[in-house]
Every structure is written in C-alpha cells, then in structure tokens.
Amino acid sequence: MVYYMKTNIAPMQASSSGKEKLKLAGIILFISMAATLMGTLDGFDGLEWIRWFMGGFMVVFGGLKLIGIEVFIKIAPLYDLIAKMFKPYKYFYPLVQVFLGMMFIIGLFQTFTATVSLVFGLSSLIGMIKILSTRGQIRLSYLGNIIGLRFSTVSIIENTIIVVLSAISLVTSIAL
DSSP states (O other): OOBOOOOSSSOOBOOOOHHHHHHHHHHHHHHHHHHHHHHTBTBOOHHHHHHHHHHHHHHHHHHHHHHTHHHHHHHHHHHOHHHHHSTTHHHHHHHHHHHHHHHHHHTOSHHHHHHHHHHHHHHHHHHHHHHHHHTOOBOBBTTTTTOOSBHHHHHHHHHHHHHHHHHHHHHHHHHO
16 A cells, blocks of 8 residues: 545655655755764764764754644654654654754753654654555655655655664763
C-alpha cells in the first residue's frame, strides 16, 4: 500500500528527480560547511563538528516542518511512534526538533540533549522502517515545493543521521 494525501496545500506529488536530490544534498552540504567552519575555530575537533552539525541540521529540518506544519501534523502519526501514542505530540514535534538543535548549538546539557535526540530520532526511524516494511513508501513529497523527494526517503536519511550522530555524541559525552 502506498500513502497519498489530498490537501489544499502546495503540490504534494513526490519526485525522485536529480533536482530534488540536489536540493537535499545542498542543504546537508551547507550545514556541513557551517559546522566545519564553527568546529574549526580553535583547530578541528570532531565532537565540536558533530555538535554544530546536529544543531544546524535539527534547526533546519525542524524549521522545514514548521513551514509545512499543516502537512506534517497529518503525516507524523503515520510513522512516529511517540506521535502514534500521544496525539498532541505531532504539534510539538517540529518545536522539539528545533529546541534540541538549539541545545546542541548552545552546548549545554550535552548528555541530556544527545539522549533526548537519540530517542527522538529512534522514534521516527523505527516507525518509518515499520511503515516501509508493512505498508510501503509514503509517496507524499517532503513539504511540497521545498524538497520534492518522497517523505519516507527524506525521513529515513534525516533520522538515521540524527540517531548515528546522537549516539556518538552520547557515548563521547559519557566517556569524557
């Protein structure tokens, strides 16, 4: 089964064109460059790079969800495990993501931030993997005109990055 959604919001048909892939790659490249700049102010530090990357990444992707909030609140309960159990969470999800990004940027409570980010990412990643394995792809575009790739594709990439970098950040913050 494939999910489609009819709304009055901008075009929703997903496209896997090179242009759409370049948009996503451009966003990630821009965040990587900013993280590299900020993480190398006092010499390169991989943990600082992760902190800056996660901050920028989560703020940008949370902001994209806020821009397309009307669509996002309809999609979130389909795949996010927390949003399935606690319906109001779908409204707070983008704000939680932006808040966690800001916490990475500020650099406070790093163990707490990494732990919550890991749970946040796992909730969406596990839920999306379940959707893909049982029901098929969400062929809705990721926020209409912003990124026209399939929501399921972008979500898997986004949440895999969040889970991997949060886990590295968490393990490192506990070890230090």
